[in-house]
Amino acid sequence: MKKGYVFNIQKYCLHDGEGIRTVVFFKGCPLSCPWCSNPESQSFNREIIRKNSLCIKCSAADCYKCSKNPESCPTGALEYVGQEYTIEELLEIIKEDMVFYDSTEGGVTLSGGEVLSQGEFACALLKRVKELGINTAIETSGYGNFETLRALAEYTDTILFDLKIMDNEKAQKIIKANSEVIKNNLRGLVSLGHKVIPRIPLIPGYTMEEDNIEEIKEFVISIGIKEVHLLPLHQYGSSKYRGINKKYELKDINPPKSEEIDEVRSIFESSGIKVVIGG
Incomplete structure (x- = not known):
């Protein structure tokens, strides 16, 4: 049976769709967003991550030995990131919280990484989740193949779709993505009624440059979008970069102030678009 590659399964989530949700995080993403809160x-x-708060700074030799076998780390500071699951294994975990989905109109969200990168497996999983009567979101x-995205959408109640940098030259330089592909895929989903x-x-x-925000606003208006979610930068995932020995480029950038967030909110609301902070 085909397996999916997952790096985290998080229960009792409130910000990845409606109600209480279980979020399955797929490993692997074609983008390189410097602000990513899940660099792992x-x-x-498969990678090994070091939890610096648990590290007691063993000798370099010991740490090297443990890095070949994280289970031997005396404090549990080292662990593997990435595990294969079958659909049946994931369904068993998902079904443990059926009572919360039913009582809060919650459900299951597939996230990442990038779910499109494991589209065939994700689509099969979503189909089975829908057969259980559970609300689904991705x-x-x-950034990926539209036919894969359309197949996923057939079993998805809500699609949470990132819009980051609209200028194609900047997008390719900063996040390694073709923004035209992203815009075309969003346009296609909306045209199909999802x-x-x-x-x-x-x-x-x-992303907060005025011309970028204005371009996003004009684009969503042009395709009939009535609601957007704004996700202010946070630094919660910065320690993970050290854990996988990767440089964090945004360590000197402060999260936007409340008045700056309100300015962006007003740009959309003044055009009749509902705005949710977070989401």
């Missing part, structure tokens, strides 16, 4: 999700390979950068909510990360110096 980017590689398509979080996606929209429930799609754009989510805009608010990153000072990257």
Whole structure:
């Protein structure tokens, strides 16, 4: 049986769709967003992450030995990131919280990494989840094959779709993505009548430039979008970069102030678009 590659399964989530949800995080992403809060999700390979708060700074020799076998780390500071699951294994975990889905109108969200990168497996999983009567959502950068995206959408109640950098030259330079592919995929989903909510990360110096926000606004208006979610930068995942020995480029960038967030909110609301902070 085909397996999916997952790096985390998080229960009792409140910000990845409606109600209480179980979020399955797929490993691997074609983008390289410097603000990514889950840098361990980017590689398509299994990795070892070090939890610095648990590290007692053993000798270099011991740490090297443990890095070959994380289970031997005396404090549990080292662990593998990435595990294969069958659909049946994931369904057993998902079904443990049916009572919460039913009582809060919650459900299951597939996130990443990028769910499109494991589209065949994700589609099969969503189909089985829907057969159980569970609400479904996906979080996606929209960067991938449209036919795969359309197949996923057939079993998805809500699509949370990132819009980051609209200028194609800047997008390719900063996040390694073709923004035209992303825009075309979003346009295609909306034209098919799917429930799609754009989510805009608010990153000072990257996505919050006035011309970028205006271009996003004009684009969502042009395709009939009525609601967007704004996701202000946070630094919660910064320690993970050290854990996988990767440089964090945004360590000197402060999260946007409340008045800056309100300015972006007003740009959309003044055009009749509902705005949710977070989501």
